Amino acid sequence: MATSTASKPCKDRRQVLVMRFTAGERVAHWVHFIAFTILLGTGMFLYMPALRPFAVGEAGEASRLAHRAAAVLFMAAPLVYLIWSPRDFFYSLREALTWGPDDLGWLRAAWGYYTRGDTARMPPQGKYNAGQKFNALTQIITFILFVVSGLIMWFGRGVVSPAIFVGSVIVHDLSVIATVALFILHIYLVAVHPLMRESITAMFEGTVTEEFAREHHGKWLAEQEQERVYRRCRDE
Amino acid sequence: MSRLAMLFDASRCIGCKSCQVACKQWWGLPASETTQVGTYENPTDLEPNTWARVTFHEYEANGQFQWLFLAWGCVHCTQAACVDVCPTGALKHNALGFVSLERELCNGCGYCSQACPFKVPRMETVNLLTGEARASKCTFCQDRATNGLTPACVKTCPPGALEWGERDALLEKAHARVEWLQSRGYDQAQVYGETELGGLGRLFVLTAPPEAYGLPVNPQYSTLVASWQQVVQPLGYLAVAATTLGLAFNWLATRRARLSNIEAVEPDATEESEA
Numbered sequence: 001m002a003t004s005t006a007s008k009p010c011k012d013r014r015q016v017l018v019m020r021f022t023a024g025e026r027v028a029h030w031v032h033f034i035a036f037t038i039l040l041g042t043g044m045f046l047y048m049p050a051l052r053p054f055a056v057g058e059a060g061e062a063s064r065l066a067h068r069a070a071a072v073l074f075m076a077a078p079l080v081y082l083i084w085s086p087r088d089f090f091y092s093l094r095e096a097l098t099w100g101p102d103d104l105g106w107l108r109a110a111w112g113y114y115t116r117g118d119t120a121r122m123p124p125q126g127k128y129n130a131g132q133k134f135n136a137l138t139q140i141i142t143f144i145l146f147v148v149s150g151l152i153m154w155f156g157r158g159v160v161s162p163a164i165f166v167g168s169v170i171v172h173d174l175s176v177i178a179t180v181a182l183f184i185l186h187i188y189l190v191a192v193h194p195l196m197r198e199s200i201t202a203m204f205e206g207t208v209t210e211e212f213a214r215e216h217h218g219k220w221l222a223e224q225e226q227e228r229v230y231r232r233c234r235d236e
Numbered sequence: 237m238s239r240l241a242m243l244f245d246a247s248r249c250i251g252c253k254s255c256q257v258a259c260k261q262w263w264g265l266p267a268s269e270t271t272q273v274g275t276y277e278n279p280t281d282l283e284p285n286t287w288a289r290v291t292f293h294e295y296e297a298n299g300q301f302q303w304l305f306l307a308w309g310c311v312h313c314t315q316a317a318c319v320d321v322c323p324t325g326a327l328k329h330n331a332l333g334f335v336s337l338e339r340e341l342c343n344g345c346g347y348c349s350q351a352c353p354f355k356v357p358r359m360e361t362v363n364l365l366t367g368e369a370r371a372s373k374c375t376f377c378q379d380r381a382t383n384g385l386t387p388a389c390v391k392t393c394p395p396g397a398l399e400w401g402e403r404d405a406l407l408e409k410a411h412a413r414v415e416w417l418q419s420r421g422y423d424q425a426q427v428y429g430e431t432e433l434g435g436l437g438r439l440f441v442l443t444a445p446p447e448a449y450g451l452p453v454n455p456q457y458s459t460l461v462a463s464w465q466q467v468v469q470p471l472g473y474l475a476v477a478a479t480t481l482g483l484a485f486n487w488l489a490t491r492r493a494r495l496s497n498i499e500a501v502e503p504d505a506t507e508e509s510e511a
Contacts, residue, residue: 047323056341057341064343064366167460177472181479184479
């Protein structure tokens with residue numbers, strides 16, 4: 001059913017590439033990644049007593065500046081996405097917020113996949129599977145929490161009440177805990193997990209093989225086949 | 237060494253502000269330009285440049301008007317929220333028992349200024365955009381105290397309202413003074429700071445209830461501050477450990493599944509791709 005619907009058949013169907021992320025999406029992702037990594041690294045200096053030497057003196061001054069510069073980058077990332085790829089921005093937002101029977105199916109099959117790598121009972125998924133939607137929702141919520149609590153700590157001292165300030169420190173930290181756990185999971189899935197190596201190519205080059213797309217995002221691939229747009233052969 | 241402390245006896249204070257001036261002199265702190273706002277307090281609040289100050293309070297009891305003075309500054313709590321929230325170790329409990337501040341270790345986060353139940357630490361903001369700031373507060377003249385001298389304010393106090401010494405001895409003195417004051421008709425005379433927040437390093441003999449001096453009656457170590465240290469931080473380590481363990485298990489499980497999968501499909505792999 002697959003090769004025949006390609007706009008131009010490739011010699012080897014494993015060479016058929018499907019465009020998964022546009023340039024705007026990829027740039028926004030990596031801006032977010034770089035900002036998050038800097039923020040996490042410099043933030044840890046205040047979180048972990050063992051890293052105190054990095055929080056004082058010239059190192060402390062540099063990390064304080066880096067944290068603020070990265071914060072601006074962090075806040076800019078979604079804007080890059082929105083301005084560069086508005087269509088994908090809203091498509092992805094809608095996808096992440098729309099939960100259907102296939103997401104429940106994914107959640108039901110997730111345990112088998114987690115413990116045995118069993119994909120048999122996994123219903124075909126859209127551009128984002130339920131796990132990715134959960135990640136996206138957490139990212140959206142913690143983004144808001146990070147920005148609000150961060151701005152309060154940056155500019156709000158003496159303006160807001162002490163309870164709100166101290167509360168912001170805690171909200172900031174709780175957001176770190178949630179996102180760090182997801183960050184580790186995310187890195188693991190794209191770089192370590194034995195069945196998903198290809199997804200990192202999608203974020204570098206924008207494409208995945210049709211085979212990967214069918215296995216992991218069958219419903220989405222079917223949409224793309226109807227539109228026949230995001231598709232090309234390797235080396236063409 | 238037993239804990240050193242400061243005793244302020246309000247019944248002896250004459251409101252001359254010598255302590256305030258001595259503090260500025262010893263630490264080389266510039267005076268702030270102020271305007272008359274209808275009070276003898278000057279400046280009207282602690283500042284990055286003003287670590288000690290005398291507060292003035294009007295109080296009426298038994299139909300009699302009293303003018304109360306209080307030598308105010310950091311009270312050096314035993315359960316010190318500022319020490320517990322300080323992420324750089326700039327604020328610490330000194331071996332002599334008081335809360336010291338190493339300004340060169342301060343990175344300007346300002347957590348102390350927001351966590352303190354007495355609102356004592358003040359932030360000097362050098363640059364709001366870069367976040368450059370420095371906390372400041374009374375350190376009981378840590379340089380003098382650790383070298384066997386009394387703090388500058390104590391040294392200078394003309395009526396002897398400020399005293400410096402071993403905390404236990406000062407407490408004894410304070411209670412004796414309160415007893416004497418009560419016998420002289422100051423029935424509201426009391427000691428403040430003996431048990432508050434685990435016991436303060438600055439003890440007070442007051443002739444009126446603490447509220448009359450603007451002192452919190454039952455100062456509390458904020459539960460928000462406590463939860464940051466005791467719940468949120470350990471939770472972070474736990475979350476990272478649990479995530480890593482969970483993924484290690486998944487890696488082993490998935491790898492085994494993939495290996496057996498490859499063995500199963502290897503003979504007719506090309507067929508499979510056409511299926």
